[in-house]
Amino acid sequence: MALVSLINIVKSFGEGGKVLRVLDGITLDIGEEFIAILGPSGCGKSTLLRIIAGVEKADSGEIKTVGNLVYGFVFQSPTLLPWLTVVDNVALPLIAKGVDKKVAREKALKYLSLVGLNGFEDFYPQELSGGMRQRVNIARALVVEPTILLMDEPFSQLDPLTAEALRAEILDIWLSGVTTVKSIVMVTHNVEEAVLMADRIVILTPRPAKITKIIEVKLPRPRDRRSKSFQDVVDQVYEYVS
């Protein structure tokens, strides 16, 4: 059953003379699954995620949700506050909700250790490597105990080795069910990454974005990038990526 249903979402930017249509009628059901959204640069993927998260308003269309959904958001760049320590960066969403600081920090520590950052809680973001900062970004998304985890190109700014390790960790966290996350929506440029991780791949056209094709990935997990069946899916996806 769908947790979130997007119905004919339209979004444009700009006012007066120059209007830039970004999303052109997106209809999509998000169930308890891992969805990858694949689309060319600047087509409106981040905008779509923000609309799902409810921080940007669509011009028209409808979003139906089931019950009280909580969203976690992994940003394209880590977007950490340089004047807060790692643990306070992670605890911030809770503190802002009025949770007691001590409780918020304890919870933050729990999620920091889940993403493998034990012992780094008192560091400042500038003192961490890019991969570690991205982990902090992920821990912050998890600390609000989200039902839906939205990820905006979470691995695109990392070196290939770090990215691959972090992909495996995200899949682990997702499959092991230790968190509250029921669905993940991940934006990406990277076809292989989408095939490796997602249950369904939603392929968008260049701006204004429409859905050209939704491909189900039925491969069993853990998936093997070198297998023939994996390559077949990759080839199938490439057919729709212009």
Add this chain to the structure above:
Amino acid sequence: MLDVVLLVLASLASFGRMLAAYILSLLVAISLGILMARRRTAEAILMPILDVLQSIPILGFFPIAIVIFVSFLPKSIGLELAAIFLITTSLLWNMIFGVYTSVKSLDPNMFHMASVYRLKTFSRIAYIYVPAARAAIAANSIISWAGGWFFLTSAEVISAGSEEYKLLGIGSLIMDLYSKGDMLEFYIATAVLFAIIIASYLLIFNPATNLVIQHHLLPAWHRAFYYIYRFVSIVWEHIMHLGIKFESKGMAKHNMVIAVPLLTLPLLYINVVANLQKSPLFILEFMTNFLISLARVSLVVVVSFMITIVMAYLSLVKGLGPIIAIVGEILASIPAILWWPILSPLAVKASWLVSFIVFLQGSLWYEFFNVMLFGVPKIKMEVLELAKVYSIRGFNYFRYILIPSLLPSIASGALSAWGGAWNASIVAEYFESGSTTIDLGGVGSMLSKYTYGGRYDIVLYTVILWALMIVLLNKSVWSQIFKRVEKSFVVE
């Protein structure tokens, strides 16, 4: 002999007044700066108003403010509040712009982050906006604090029409001693004033600035500052904590509701513009005086620029930064009116020189601290090394290395210096104590004279025409200068 008790009380009173005005400025600057950076409409409305306000001596309104405050409140409280209000107007503007620029230049992703995690107003202020603006707040506080002292005396002694209001304070005490002719006591009291000014910099503002810009740029006593810092952080954290708790319970609306008393000012305009048309003679008088002041102000801005460049050179190349900074802080803080008695041998014979010095004090330091605190720390070492490697010296060093590297801060400093010079005109063009009256003409003098004469209607007209001229000049001259700077001199 000088009454020691009186001296101590007067010092405390002045310091308290300054502190109250500073805290008020800080709170207003944070609220308005954030509001303008985050809300288009607020930006569109407030920006031009602030531009004008920073270039008109609001101190000229002192008598009017007194009338307003005293009519609502008991006289002693009303006078005190009027003084604090007016000192605030000489602290406030650059602090607002400091907060505004810092918040405005935040990474847009921070705002996405804040809205995704539902950070409301207090959380944003506590965790994003104020930390982002720390450096700008600290550096601008240095300038503002001096600006406050510069106008302090003028806010403590005011003769309005037949009445003279005097508040207990070190500024009014010093002026009193001077007009009574007690020179020794005058110098002692002046020394005490200097001591207070120096102490406030060494203990509070310099260490705070060093801390947030993470450069030991200014002389400071860090050990003592630690306690002040702890105290202020604890108070601030508690206030923010309460705010966050309050808004998380859904009791506060998401939108900031901030009273903007300044918005009532445009109403005055409409009221008066009609009357103005009746008096071409007055307009002629105004224009003549305005042009006189404009010439002085322009000269002062140019001289400020040249002195600043020389001092930037001395601190960058000769390492004289800390000394120049503390001397600057003291000179900038000397109350404007004091320059006349201090330089009394010159006051009558070479009044233009004293006037020029007062102008310069009200103007130069805006330029100087802008360049020293925002420009110098950001200079690229590579550029300086390049100059060394190719032994670029003399005029070429200034022309091709130093000035271009500092240009953005020079431009914004010059704009503040321009505002400061206009403000200083009321104390630089007219001085009155006992039997001495010095009147050098110009709009500042015009404003002072009509204020002392109790002609508030003319004061109002003067200020309105003044504001119109400032708008005109800002729109034509300054916006052009800034366009040039942005285009040609961005050193990356």
